[in-house]
Amino acid sequence: MASESAEARSSVRMDELVSLCARRGFIFQSGELYGGINGFWDYGPLGVELKNNLKALWWQRVVRERDDVEGIDSAIVTHPRTWEASGHVQHFSDPMVDCRACKKRFRADQLADAGPCPAREGTSEHDFTPPREFNLMLKTFVGASEDAAAVAYLRAETCGSIFTDFKRVREASRQKIPFGIAQIGKAFRNEINPRNFTFRSREFEQAELEFFCHPKSTAEWFEHWKGERIRFHRELGFGEHQLRVIPHTTLAHYANAAVDLEFLFPFGWQEIEGVHDRGTFDLSQHAQFSSKDLSVLDEETRERFVPAVVETSMGVDRTALALLCNAYAEEKLEDGETRTVLRLPASVAPIKIAVLPLSKKLAEPALRIAGELRKSWNTFYDEAGNIGRRYRRQDEAGTPFCVTFDFESEADQQVTVRDRDSMTQQRVPLPGLAAHLRERLAS
Numbered sequence: 001m002a003s004e005s006a007e008a009r010s011s012v013r014m015d016e017l018v019s020l021c022a023r024r025g026f027i028f029q030s031g032e033l034y035g036g037i038n039g040f041w042d043y044g045p046l047g048v049e050l051k052n053n054l055k056a057l058w059w060q061r062v063v064r065e066r067d068d069v070e071g072i073d074s075a076i077v078t079h080p081r082t083w084e085a086s087g088h089v090q091h092f093s094d095p096m097v098d099c100r101a102c103k104k105r106f107r108a109d110q111l112a113d114a115g116p117c118p119a120r121e122g123t124s125e126h127d128f129t130p131p132r133e134f135n136l137m138l139k140t141f142v143g144a145s146e147d148a149a150a151v152a153y154l155r156a157e158t159c160g161s162i163f164t165d166f167k168r169v170r171e172a173s174r175q176k177i178p179f180g181i182a183q184i185g186k187a188f189r190n191e192i193n194p195r196n197f198t199f200r201s202r203e204f205e206q207a208e209l210e211f212f213c214h215p216k217s218t219a220e221w222f223e224h225w226k227g228e229r230i231r232f233h234r235e236l237g238f239g240e241h242q243l244r245v246i247p248h249t250t251l252a253h254y255a256n257a258a259v260d261l262e263f264l265f266p267f268g269w270q271e272i273e274g275v276h277d278r279g280t281f282d283l284s285q286h287a288q289f290s291s292k293d294l295s296v297l298d299e300e301t302r303e304r305f306v307p308a309v310v311e312t313s314m315g316v317d318r319t320a321l322a323l324l325c326n327a328y329a330e331e332k333l334e335d336g337e338t339r340t341v342l343r344l345p346a347s348v349a350p351i352k353i354a355v356l357p358l359s360k361k362l363a364e365p366a367l368r369i370a371g372e373l374r375k376s377w378n379t380f381y382d383e384a385g386n387i388g389r390r391y392r393r394q395d396e397a398g399t400p401f402c403v404t405f406d407f408e409s410e411a412d413q414q415v416t417v418r419d420r421d422s423m424t425q426q427r428v429p430l431p432g433l434a435a436h437l438r439e440r441l442a443s
């Protein structure tokens, strides 16, 4: 995988990937039966496994492997004061323009991508209105009445509740500063122009960590978390040519440092994660808006202070899309055929092992093997069609290993293990099969 050049990667065609995703049930338009709903996507049987594996790996690395991070799962509909305190209600907006001719709506800062106007004769130029600010928060009403008092917001980012839950979680977990709170969940933004498949959606998932520390130590923790997050993406297989770190040139007034981790998509370098040193802005704002004391006491120095925050915010869907782009390859085989293969890292591959009896007559022992393997891994059983075609289907799904039970297997108690990437095959004794697969899946 690492031997492919950056040029080869960025030449992955989005339309081919999108079509594979729909055909194989990774990701497809939500409400497609009714023509789809722009900016919303559904993950099918393979997609949900991929996304769950990615989230589980993040949770493992960020929460479970650390003594100093706690997890939460907060409500999506949030108290409106949360977003007043954070500034979202007033400022979370993008400048928007309309074309008077074709009636399409664009982000004023992305007009280079607007393309020609289909509705103006003699010129292909749009007839834009002056820019207006458009708030991206999705609103809803809670309870029976639909007046202003009942307005609530679907969270625009998952971190809002981490700040409002800070005091409760710290007390309940008996954590001392520095420590972090992590959450994975849905976020909603009424994006003006959703595009590039799932890259810019109106409903998406984030995996966020807010790490609370002494205001004097944010620079140190910022470096620490930046390093951790780069390491995570390297583990996903994103090498030097696919992942870069770009510092922000302009910072929010309260922020001390910020970087974007960018992936080279077929549509260019784009952010998949942000790492931010947010200073004491968040807890100070929530303390002010709630009139509650969110400061902490350092028992050794007797100093009382409002903790500062280092944030890491990964887009789960964007990272899943990066994984798919990075994995997708079309290969010319020696026999002249072309195979499509998803070279996903085993840790996130939706199906780890496929068990394929060479003939339906061998179903019984093959099903027994699949049943055994299923106890440890997501295992797929397929007995229909010729073996070459079944291998191709697993290549397209990104399944790292196929186990084939053939007519000799009964007698010699061995099966063939086929490797997705090299397509090499190896005879493996049945008693050692699980150990063999465990070792290869981990490497």
Ligand code: ATP
Residues within 6 Å of the ligand: 157, 189, 191, 198, 199, 200, 201, 202, 203, 204, 205, 206, 271, 272, 273, 274, 313, 314, 315, 316, 317, 318, 319
């Ligand atoms: P962008 O500038 O691309 O709109 P952002 O800087 O507003 O993104 P953040 O608010 O920092 O994004 O959100 C953190 C992460 O959440 C992003 O790095 C991205 O991976 C993800 N994210 C943000 N907006 C969307 C979206 N509309 N669709 C999918 N993922 C998103």
